[in-house]
Amino acid sequence: MLKIRGEELLDKIVISEETGRKFGVVGDFKFIVESGELLTLLITEPTKYAREIGLEQDEKGRLMIPFSTVKSVGDFVIISEKEIV
Numbered sequence: 001m002l003k004i005r006g007e008e009l010l011d012k013i014v015i016s017e018e019t020g021r022k023f024g025v026v027g028d029f030k031f032i033v034e035s036g037e038l039l040t041l042l043i044t045e046p047t048k049y050a051r052e053i054g055l056e057q058d059e060k061g062r063l064m065i066p067f068s069t070v071k072s073v074g075d076f077v078i079i080s081e082k083e084i085v
Contacts, residue, residue, distance in 0.1 A: 006029050006031060006036075006038055008073060009026045009029060009038075009041065009073065009077060010026055010027070010028070010029075011025060011026065011027075012025065012026050012073070012075070012076055012077045013025055013076050013077070014026060014041065014043060014065065014076070014077045014079055015076045015077070015078055015079070016078075016079060016080075016081035017071050017078050017079060017080050017081065018080070018081050018082055019081060021047070021049050021081070022047050022049075022050075023043055023046065023047060023049070023050040023063070023065065023079070024043035024044060024045045024046040024047055024050050024063065025043065025044050025045045026041050026042070026043065026044075026077060027042050027043065027044030027045075027062060028042040028044075028062070029041050029042055029067070030042065030058075030064075038067040039066070039067055040058075040064045040065065040066055040067060041064070041065045041066075041067060041070070041077070042058060042062040042063070042064060043055075043062060043063040043064070043065060044062060046063050050063055051063070053084075055084065065079060065084060066083075066084060068083070069081075069083040069084050
């Protein structure tokens with residue numbers, strides 16, 4: 001399991017592992033307070049592609065990507081697109 005501090009994700013661009021497509025920028029995240037487990041990335045500045053594939057949205061209209069799809073974090077957040085589509 002990937003371990004990372006949530007604040008390290010903020011303002012990073014989210015990119016698909018399979019296609020290299022950009023999804024947007026991590027603007028926030030949801031987590032379990034007691035354990036610190038990250039649940040969902042909340043995407044700001046979503047790309048047209050990210051809006052069109054039917055991702056769930058939170059109450060503020062931000063796109064939600066399950067943290068379980070995150071494969072690596074460095075200069076970018078790399079996700080497995082096939083796990084969310």
